[in-house]
Amino acid sequence: MWIMAAVMQATVTPLPAEVENDLKCMAAISLAAPEMPADRQGAMGAGMMYFLGRIDHAAPTLDFTSQMKRLIAQPGGEARLRAELPRCSAVLHDRSDALLDRAPEPDEPR
Numbered sequence: 001m002w003i004m005a006a007v008m009q010a011t012v013t014p015l016p017a018e019v020e021n022d023l024k025c026m027a028a029i030s031l032a033a034p035e036m037p038a039d040r041q042g043a044m045g046a047g048m049m050y051f052l053g054r055i056d057h058a059a060p061t062l063d064f065t066s067q068m069k070r071l072i073a074q075p076g077g078e079a080r081l082r083a084e085l086p087r088c089s090a091v092l093h094d095r096s097d098a099l100l101d102r103a104p105e106p107d108e109p110r
Helices: 002-012 017-035 038-058 064-073 077-083 085-102
Strands: none
Touching: 017 038, 017 064, 017 077, 017 085, 038 064, 038 085, 064 077, 077 085
């Protein structure tokens, strides 16, 4: 009986907002990636890995695959997730810009 209660609690406990937002980005990228040109596939993969790393850090035991499926399966899920792409893209661009700002110039000693 207590096992069933624990399972039910686990399924209704909302995820932290940051984790939910990162999951939305992973799901959105997974929906958009097959439609992207070949020269953008690497960037899509890098974006997936970025959000996966954030999720893994914040919630290391989370079954992200089932959580992404949950987001996609919700009524209107695909459309809502595709609407997240601009936000997710902005996050990735901000992080990329921050990395480039810290990178040494090619002629600088490392």
